[in-house]
Amino acid sequence: MDSKKPPSIGALSGPGRLRVADDSERDVQALPPVAETFPSSQKIAEGELGVPFREITLSGGEPPLRVYDTTGPDGVDPRQGLPKRRAPWIEKRLRESDGNLSQMHYARQGRITEEMRFVALREQMSPEIVRDELAAGRAIIPANIHHPELEPMIIGRKFLVKVNANIGNSAVGSSIEEEVEKLQWSIRWGADTVMDLSTGKDIHRTREWIIRNAPVPIGTVPIYQALEKVKGKAEDLNIDVFLETLQEQAEQGVDYFTIHAGVLLRHVPLTATRVTGIVSRGGSILAKWCLAHHKENFLYTHFEDICDIMKAYDVSFSLGDGLRPGSGYDANDEAQI
Template structure:
């Protein structure tokens, strides 16, 4: 188990590792040295074969893996990304406000792992969606197809016995998932592959109606408690118990530097709510937010490797009065931030008005 550090600003030194009880990490070898990870569960009846299941825990459950938190996880996608027409950029300089103004002994050191900051070139395919619509099967799609096929025949047989009356809304789950099927579903807009080009440590996965159900877990520091060590440990425990994606909902100081530790050591997609960090940059006052602060935050997080954003662009000025008689008001924190901004300035949400610009920024890094 991880040893807790006395100082909240201490860098992570260790995390929980080792296989889950009754399980072991196994790999299915593909060409080019690519290994698809699975979890093999021993069955108490020795006459029964072991059961293999989908596994998103990364190298943390592999006893042979050498975990180096300062160096980050191996860059699984580095060679794949190297074959694409991507540019390299020095990236934006880290500003004090990125970490909530934390300085001195209050500042968490960033993860020292060095990574190339990639950016899409104009006119070149960058996103998995663009490759899919161009008819190109990427290594990420091949990786995903092999992950999705494990145990599919058995599950389909069981599902057939439980089919209920109702509308399928176009669900068309195949008996065997091919890389071409993955490409086709992404091209049709029925599935997404959250995989920022600046998150090379990522083990590719897919979210869509014709694929396995995926689970998200939320972590995050606050103004009250937590540290880089605790957040990395939370992420590791989340994926040990089956989380397919993790959202960093940090709201306190050191957001940028803590996120660097999470990203460099995460084998699953990491998401954020950018407005949370943008709010910290303006001292927690929603009325001081503007497009430039939000835009800067998007670029900052995209360059770090954040794979997907939650953006409350649907909270518009004309909709805010409709919440007055709701029993629970506005439940969403991000939604309430934007509602406050709209009412104070009596203007349309800059997230709504600039949504096209937001998409352009996200495309350059393949953020979902």
């Protein structure tokens, strides 16, 4: 697997690459129009990039109140997926790519991408501030090049507070139809990002449906699917299985990955006196692997290999707090700190 090879333009624009219509027997429905959910509001698109906002009509005759909007295009058939609004921007950059397609890379070159201009208008800030915050590592735009349906957004300390919603199936239940509906209602009620934490059947297909219908960034915890590939046996995990899973999810268009690279072998014994132990699922998986092999966490030792995949697809990091406390008794203990 050549993780450093940038994706081809054909992978993005080829016929049917970003469609879910071949699964058309699925009974997945569009939500009611936004105007039915918010009867005193109307959606507007501002500027040449069509940045979405919602204007709320006020009862006292004052000018409409403009608010940030995450609801995405109205009335789209989920079996077709959302419009690929970013495709022309991405294809242009792919033609001149040096292998690093991250927004941070462009920001550090002094370039202002369409994604930066889009979020600048959304945040009511200048594109230069957006670029400078990205270059300094104080902000991210989670925007995988294989998620052209995305309406770009930014996370950082100078910008608006963002809210994440978690969805996902399990071995107990939930269908693709239910997961798409969870996604739709999450963004309808204002979620800025959505994490797919699926651990049940059809993980790949479920994620495809979610990404193709998501105007917001989609995140995952790749170690969950990697664990499924080794039949749930944490001790059978290895870096090859993990990188294969990472590449698969990056190809689909996942915008950010939670990576538990900070759970180190020497930290695991520090949890022995805890009342509630290790409550992070990812943290417990990697702690079990470290103890079984008495080796350092492979996500830590192969962090550069992970970075190679991330920068080739412009995937952002969410560094998982794998030893977070599960109770007040364990809070601020040595393992957490």
